[in-house]
Amino acid sequence: MFSPFTWRCLALGCALAFAAEASALTLAQAQQRAVERSRQLAAQGHAADAARDMAVAAAQLPDPVLKAGVDNLPVSGADRYRIGAESMTMRRIGVMQELTSSDKRRWRAARFESEAARNQAAAEALTASIQRDTAIAWLDRYHAERMNAELLRQAALSRDEIVAAEAAYRGGRSSQAGLLDARASLLALEDRATELALQARNAAIMLARWTGEPVDVALDGSVDTSSVAVTPAALEATLEHHPQVAVLTRQAELAQAEASLARANRTPDWSVEVALQQRGPGYPNMLSFGVSVPLQWDRGHRQERELSARLATAGQALAERDEALREHVAEVRSQLAEWQAGRERIARFEKEVLPLAAARTEAMLAAYRGGKAGLADVLAARRSESEQRLQALQLERDNARVWAQLTYILPVKGHP
Numbered sequence: 001m002f003s004p005f006t007w008r009c010l011a012l013g014c015a016l017a018f019a020a021e022a023s024a025l026t027l028a029q030a031q032q033r034a035v036e037r038s039r040q041l042a043a044q045g046h047a048a049d050a051a052r053d054m055a056v057a058a059a060q061l062p063d064p065v066l067k068a069g070v071d072n073l074p075v076s077g078a079d080r081y082r083i084g085a086e087s088m089t090m091r092r093i094g095v096m097q098e099l100t101s102s103d104k105r106r107w108r109a110a111r112f113e114s115e116a117a118r119n120q121a122a123a124e125a126l127t128a129s130i131q132r133d134t135a136i137a138w139l140d141r142y143h144a145e146r147m148n149a150e151l152l153r154q155a156a157l158s159r160d161e162i163v164a165a166e167a168a169y170r171g172g173r174s175s176q177a178g179l180l181d182a183r184a185s186l187l188a189l190e191d192r193a194t195e196l197a198l199q200a201r202n203a204a205i206m207l208a209r210w211t212g213e214p215v216d217v218a219l220d221g222s223v224d225t226s227s228v229a230v231t232p233a234a235l236e237a238t239l240e241h242h243p244q245v246a247v248l249t250r251q252a253e254l255a256q257a258e259a260s261l262a263r264a265n266r267t268p269d270w271s272v273e274v275a276l277q278q279r280g281p282g283y284p285n286m287l288s289f290g291v292s293v294p295l296q297w298d299r300g301h302r303q304e305r306e307l308s309a310r311l312a313t314a315g316q317a318l319a320e321r322d323e324a325l326r327e328h329v330a331e332v333r334s335q336l337a338e339w340q341a342g343r344e345r346i347a348r349f350e351k352e353v354l355p356l357a358a359a360r361t362e363a364m365l366a367a368y369r370g371g372k373a374g375l376a377d378v379l380a381a382r383r384s385e386s387e388q389r390l391q392a393l394q395l396e397r398d399n400a401r402v403w404a405q406l407t408y409i410l411p412v413k414g415h416p
Contacts, residue, residue, distance in 0.1 A: 094275025125243030
């Protein structure tokens with residue numbers, strides 16, 4: 001029977017294990033929290049909202065101008081500064097309205113709408129980047145912890161071998177060199193484990209930077225990196241929607257809207273004005289009206305030059321967009337080839353290399369127990385197997401990073 005204290009310890013251990021399991025962080029949860037806490041995404045949202053509001057304002061006519069004044073006030077003679085004494089003196093109040101053409105207002109609005117679309121595309125690109133970087137940090141920590149666990153397992157086996165080597169040395173069945181070699185092997189494993197623990201810590205710090213979770217939060221589960229959604233056949237069509245390409249596409253649309261606005265600006269806007277003029281007693285009041293038209297006397301060096309500059313900027317944006325698309329296509333093709341080669345190497349390690357290394361170690365142990373091999377041979381086989389296992393885990397980590405880059409080319413909604 002367990003004592004009450006033992007039962008309390010067991011209950012506390014179960015509660016802590018349940019709490020750790022409940023608070024473990026999956027990759028999907030990490031990405032969701034990273035996206036939700038990003039202030040850059042919030043900034044892009046504010047920028048898009050501001051541009052949309054400006055689009056509404058830009059589509060309106062300018063505010064009318066209220067004009068008031070006094071015309072022809074005497075400043076000398078007997079009637080100086082008297083408003084009602086001189087027949088030409090008038091109090092004037094009027095309104096002036098600039099009649100901006102509907103084309104100009106439409107293109108001004110379109111310019112801000114394009115800016116809002118560009119900000120939205122930038123937000124999509126940022127979301128994909130956050131998801132990708134969070135996935136890489138999660139995967140780096142996950143695989144570093146696996147590699148560290150493998151090293152600790154190998155170190156435990158090495159300690160058992162040291163105990164056996166000490167017994168063999170005391171019994172005269174082994175030399176001191178073999179014992180020292182076993183201890184050196186253990187020190188190398190422990191040093192490598194310290195290095196991998198540092199890598200896992202750095203990955204945990206980076207993951208905490210994205211998610212806001214504690215550095216030591218547990219990770220829940222693994223991620224299947226054996227398939228990607230991108231295929232070489234549909235690569236160019238997929239990358240047409242690449243966030244960075246989309247940003248450049250929206251930038252080209254913005255430049256084209258500015259060019260269309262410059263084209264509309266070649267037609268001047270008229271202004272109309274109506275004013276009521278009140279004269280002194282005994283004199284009739286007056287009504288004045290008129291129009292104002294800017295004189296584009298040097299159109300070839302101003303309006304036409306502005307239009308030409310805007311068209312050149314639009315051409316530049318389109319060229320940069322096309323070049324970016326080609327660059328991304330080539331980059332993703334290279335990543336696909338790297339990922340496929342990595343999958344082949346991982347499969348080769350799982351099916352051939354690791355079983356062979358384990359069999360060789362078992363054979364050396366059997367030969368050592370039968371007196372047909374020395375301790376140095378066993379240690380060499382053990383080190384070789386350990387290196388092969390670590391190399392396989394390193395391959396999985398490197399391939400997982402490439403998988404993350406391919407999977408999060410576009411923002412992924414929901415679980416990865």
